[in-house]
Amino acid sequence: MLKKLLDQGVSVWLDSLSRDMLHSGFLQEWVDKGMRGQTSNPTIFQGAIRGSKTYDEDIRKLSQAGLSPEDICWELMVADVQGACDKFLPLYKESGGKDGFVSLELDPTKARDSQGSIEQGKKLWPKVDRPNLMLKVPGTQEGLPVLRALLEEGMNVNVTLLFAVERYDEVMTVHMEALEARLKAGHPIDNIATVASFFVSRVDTEVEKRLAQLTLSDEQKAALLGKVAVANARAAYAQFLKRVASERWQKLASQGAQIMRPLWASTGTKNKAYSDTLYVDELVGPHCVNTMPEATLTAVMDHGKTEPTLTESHLKEAAQTLATLKEVGVDLADVTLNTLEKEGVDKFAESYADLVDTIKRSVQTLSV
Numbered sequence: 001m002l003k004k005l006l007d008q009g010v011s012v013w014l015d016s017l018s019r020d021m022l023h024s025g026f027l028q029e030w031v032d033k034g035m036r037g038q039t040s041n042p043t044i045f046q047g048a049i050r051g052s053k054t055y056d057e058d059i060r061k062l063s064q065a066g067l068s069p070e071d072i073c074w075e076l077m078v079a080d081v082q083g084a085c086d087k088f089l090p091l092y093k094e095s096g097g098k099d100g101f102v103s104l105e106l107d108p109t110k111a112r113d114s115q116g117s118i119e120q121g122k123k124l125w126p127k128v129d130r131p132n133l134m135l136k137v138p139g140t141q142e143g144l145p146v147l148r149a150l151l152e153e154g155m156n157v158n159v160t161l162l163f164a165v166e167r168y169d170e171v172m173t174v175h176m177e178a179l180e181a182r183l184k185a186g187h188p189i190d191n192i193a194t195v196a197s198f199f200v201s202r203v204d205t206e207v208e209k210r211l212a213q214l215t216l217s218d219e220q221k222a223a224l225l226g227k228v229a230v231a232n233a234r235a236a237y238a239q240f241l242k243r244v245a246s247e248r249w250q251k252l253a254s255q256g257a258q259i260m261r262p263l264w265a266s267t268g269t270k271n272k273a274y275s276d277t278l279y280v281d282e283l284v285g286p287h288c289v290n291t292m293p294e295a296t297l298t299a300v301m302d303h304g305k306t307e308p309t310l311t312e313s314h315l316k317e318a319a320q321t322l323a324t325l326k327e328v329g330v331d332l333a334d335v336t337l338n339t340l341e342k343e344g345v346d347k348f349a350e351s352y353a354d355l356v357d358t359i360k361r362s363v364q365t366l367s368v
Helices: 002-007 019-023 026-033 042-050 056-064 069-094 114-128 143-152 165-184 201-211 218-224 228-245 247-253 294-303 312-327 332-366
Strands: 010-015 037-039 101-105 133-138 157-162 194-199 261-265 288-292
Touching (some): 002 010, 010 261, 056 069, 069 101, 069 332, 133 143, 143 165, 201 228, 228 332, 288 294
Parallel strands (some): 010 288
């Protein structure tokens, strides 16, 4: 199944990371099956550390060495990401630096602090010291200068928390500007990989809250329920196709620049009325990444589909869905930019605070 998706242009990544999966052989097994990369975030690490005793010895040692709970947190995350990077390193080399990446998110409490995020990125990159690391930068207005600065330094970047096509367009512009700046400075650009993580399922969740407050015909419901998130992602893909076909991008490509691939994130289906592989089946096409939680991955392996669903006809269908959404009075820009982007930043910051608190409690328990 993973090979079939790859044949259609989709690299499957795992949206989960823990030390247990590194040590148990779980991750290596999936790499052998064709897994192409891995993503993590504060929520994922919180679940990994809170639910396992695997970290206890390291937490005890780092605490005895005088590190704060927050510093311990970063030591643990860096170690896990290094271990995962090492598992994917053969694939990274085999693919010519096009796949085999592992993502580590910058401190989400600094999501509105451009300079603080840039400084952290410049410290984390050499600390992890792996060529197949991707640093995760939030796709907020404040994240754009961070993206530019890290790319100009030659780092791989995963732009996360993208919900709006408008913001995605800004991200693609900054990507090109940074590569152009590197070329002007005489630096290579062929070894820099990027993805733009476009969140999918949360769009349906928020849109459907708003649709529930409206009086809709059966025809309108059929055209919108379970359709808007995919349509929004397809609109982003249409914008991506325009960008890579542009003369500006072609000049960069001629110098070896790698395409900033759209990455479909938040692909676990939250509404039980929909297929559990909806956000995979409906976003199949060239130059894509789909990062899946374990439950979605299992479902895809069992009954996922691999037919192309990002064709010209699918993109036209998406445009019609978004036009219908506008007609019924739902402002998609308000959904994506004003609500989901802010919520996404806040949720990751809360998860990070909970993660640090989890480690603080572990330090107290282990020191008894």
